[in-house]
Amino acid sequence: MIDLLDISNACVKCGKCIQVCTIYDINRDETTSPRGFLDLLGAYKNGDLNLDKSAKQIFESCFLCTNCVEACPKNLRVDTAIESVRVDISEKYGISWYKKIAFWFLSHRKILDIAAKMGYIFQSCAFKIQNEKFTNSMKARFSLPIIKKERLLPTASKKSFLNSHPEFIDNGGDKTIGLFIGCMGNYAYTNIGESILKICKTLKINVHLMKKQACCGAAMYFTGDIKRVKSLAKFNIEYFEKLNLEAIIIPEATCSAMIRVDYEHVFSDEKSWQERAIELKDKIFLATEFFDKFTNLSEILANKNRTDISITYHDPCHARKMQGIYKEPRNLLNKNFKIIEMKNPNKCCGFGGVTMQTNRYNLSRKAGLEKTGMIKKTNANFVSAECSACRMQLNNVLNIDKCDIRCVNPVELIAEALQ
Structure with missing residues (x-):
């Protein structure tokens, strides 16, 4: 397991994290800043802090955006430390x-x-x-x-994406990839999956829909429900191993980061499973990452007509900061659309997970409205993000802010460009 005391003691209090912290930007309280979190985590580990309701509220106020990790000279995993203590919180207070x-x-x-x-x-x-x-x-x-x-909120679809197609889609290619669609893409934003299928048909890549795929467990992980997370993770790892596909693409940054990065953290106390998670991660790709790096999609798009549609791109925290992916979607979109960069595309949209969306919605709303200000100044036709959590959050706050711009997944725009 992660050593909270080691991480707390390693912090040199330089303050670089505070300048980029999503929650500190909202409430300007040193207690709910990265170094404040680490001080409290150290006190908790030393037995000087009880996990009372006040401490619970503090540790649940972090958006887990990982801005602090990126800014930290030592790359201290503040997010992983908070995720760890949330397990203790859920065990003490239960889950709603x-x-x-x-x-x-x-x-x-x-x-x-x-x-x-x-x-x-x-x-x-x-x-x-x-x-x-x-x-x-x-x-x-x-x-x-x-x-x-x-x-x-997004509406439920008449039929889920996975139930709308056969498990194996033969596009006459010599390469087959797996598609992990994610819960939001399966039940609400089903056009994401349809767009992936259109792109793969153009590329002549066969698609295995992996219909037994389970939820990645991200929502439970951020809430501290570690037992359920491990159960889902073990199922997915075993299932993916049996399929033995050379690549599994995921058009959702949160799902991709969960399987590719956080599964390793989930099993920090179960070495055999951690090794299997690490071995699996080399096969996991965010959808635009795979299409940009391993196919000729960019070349195909370059031969299509450019449109007058302008796009501003929002970098999901779980894409850019956790997986280093931000150039790839832009490389593909730039072939047919005009990209107008907002002031800070890397700024967290404020989704923050289930707890933030329910118990701390006022904080989520405030963070989101700060993001809409940047989006509106671009005067773009669309904002794009490869994450349905960001999409739901941004469309909500854009609607509250009475802005006509709406958020869509980049693969939807790419599929439209191919037509």
Whole structure:
């Protein structure tokens, strides 16, 4: 397991982390800054701090954006340390009933398929479906403890992506890749998967949909539900090993980072599983990363007509900071669209995970509205992000900020350009 005391003691209090910290930028409280977190974690490890409700609230206020890790001269994994202490918090205080229900459904795909289908049928009862600029979105008709009335959410699809296609799609190629679609792409933003299939058809790459894939476990991991995370991770690792595909692409930065980076951290106390997670990571690619580096998609796009559509690109924290991926989507999009860079594309959108979206929504909203200011100044037609969590967050705050710009996944724009 990660040694909290070692990380705490290694901090030299230089303050570089504070300048880029998402939560500190909002509330200007040294306690909820990276070095503040590390001081408290050290005190907790030394037995000088109890995990009372005040400490719980502090450790749950981190967005886990990893800005501090990137800025730290020692690259101290503040995010991993906080994720570690959240396990202790969940064991002491338990996990909220609504999170337990959500995590249970995410862990049982067949039942979630039925629930999603029922959700599609009855969603108009509790939500107003949006048919204007933010299509495929909805707002609650009344406020609930975890859903604010102002909140813009994605609608459930009539049929999940995985249930809409055969498991193996033969495009007449000599290469086959696996597609890990992610829960949001499977049940809400299904056009992401459809776009991947269009791109692969153009490239003549066969696609294995890996229909037994389980949730990556990111939502549970950030909440401290480590037992459920390990169960899902072990299932996915064994399943991917059996398929023995040369590459698995994921059009979701959070899912990709979870499997590629965090699975190794999850099994820090189970060496055999950690070794298997490390061996698997070389086969995992963010979708635009794979298409840019290992195919001739860039060349094909260059032969298509450029459009007048302008795009500003938001770098998901789990793409740029955790996986070093930011050039690849731009390389592909730049062939057909005009890219207008916002002031700080690397700034966290403020999604922050399930706890931030439910118990700390006021912080998430505030961080998101700071991001919309940058987006609006570009006057772009779209903002693009290879992450459905960022997409949901940005479309929500853009709607609150009365901005006509909406967020889409880059693979959707690329698929449109191919047509």
